[in-house]
Amino acid sequence: MSAPEQCRIIFRHIDEPGYSNDLACYVRHGGYEILKKSVAMKPEAIVDEVKKSGLRGRGGAGFGCGLKWSLLDRKSGKPVYLIVNADESEPGTFKDRYIIHQDPHQLLEGIMITCFANNVKLAYIYIRGEFPHGARILEKAIAEARAANFVGPNILGTAYGCEIYIHRGAGAYICGEETGLIESLEGKRPNPRIKPPYFPAVLGLYQCPTIVNNVETLCHVKHIADMGGEAFSKIGTPGNTGTRILCVSGHVQHPGYYEFEVGKITMGQLLNDVCGGPLPGRKFKAVIPGGSSAKILKFGERFKGKRKVGAEMVDYDWGVEDVPMDFDSLGMIGTMGGSGGVIVMDDSVNMVEALANINAFYAHESCGQCTPCREGSLWMKKITSRMVHGTARTEDAALLKSVADQIPGRTICAFGEACSWPTQSFLAKFGDEFKQYPETKKAAKPAGALELV
């Protein structure tokens, strides 16, 4: 079966000739009409539409957006803040960059609708430090929107007002973790906070109720306010509604970003039909489906079990190519949809070296607050890096596993899981390659061989 057509809702105007990122162009394409419609509605009604839509957060965890909003402590009398997580830094993910650069007003409209729905008077866009142009584009877009009365006091002649400010990060991956991000916005080191009690919905920014949403999620809010929650819920598959931007990188013919209805496309269709298959003379070996923290999948392995289709339970027997790209299906086969970053590796890649590359990332990015993560991520880096550059031993596989197994569940934030899942899954799927690595190393490397660490 060939791949379905892309369904570009959020990326509708991305790369469109003549489409520019200024307010005039956005307004010409119907921009801010949905905000106008929204401010005439009751805020609760918008929240209800988002709940009905079934929208799940696009940052990584896939948590229900409407549910997240409904957890807000609205009785405390404290102000409610919105923080836009534009700290896009999960390796393999590059969707927010294009929204920010090419269609910033779409994001701002989504933000303003979200703020109005949740009575937020002050919103921050936390953008990663490595997007200096993106930050300037957003600054300009906010100024334009403010001048046109879409942002700021008394928007569109109503009594409601809301300010949006840009806050730039400075190169730390951990700021993508929502409580770490809040600490960073407060001017501190981004050490994540322990939950409970510091659930952002109750004790977030300045100990006030706070919503933290991903860029893509907030763009979806705009379209939900437009078409209504029920219509949105019909896009995609039940429980995995709407569209999803899949970012494909690594060893395929046509890497890039593609927007599909969630769950309507399989991994095989995405990689073979949409991305043109493997590079000439190569075969796919492995794929990480949702950002580098997601557990790796090995081409050739099979996944069997029962799944719910409608009201019935049916058997499934999938190869990697058959897996639908949605949160639940990827979760069922032991990995995750995560941030939508699909990293593909072909048979030229040695898995010990690929893991050594990933481990170097996590060792660099651990905030250092919890011992198992700070030490464990560094040990995993040192072991894999020694295997590649120094002496490799057959017992290193078992050693790596024992380190990785002692991290998850023992840390304040999910970074503990994120840094150990690659090692655990590489060993589970490619354990033989690790055990044989001392032998593999003895053979001379071909000239121009890929270097990964």
Place this chain on the structure above:
Amino acid sequence: MNLKLETLTKIDEVITHYPEKRSATLPLLHLIQEDVGCIREEAIEWIAQKLGLQPINVYEVVTFYPMFRRQPIGRRHIKVCRTLSCALMGGYKTCETFEQEFNTRAGPTEVSPDGEVTVEFVECLASCGTAPVVLIDDELHQKVDCAKAKQLAAQIKAEAKK
């Protein structure tokens, strides 16, 4: 502290964006680093005083975030992405090419002998679909293989002579 008037104006403006002054720590560090090139002891003390903090509160932030530096670097800052997607497409070779072209080693505090560039091997720059990528100052360059790296290096060298 000798800050440009423009920087001082921006600093006073950005502090008003936050209900609590401490939040302005990162924006102030960015503004000062953009103005004077790095964050020296005196900047840490100046920010602390400006925001009503202890110098340690600012110092611990400077030492945590990779983008803040405590000493000056080369005139141009070449950041090559090291992370998996770029590495799979030859990022290590790209970095090596820049090292050779400028007779330097990659590192956040290294400066090429002519003082012209600092080459740094950084983590994911979020443009994995056009790997390998390189950020030169504020400008992103995509699909930078060895040939393109040499071309960019030549361009930087030519601009330096002007």
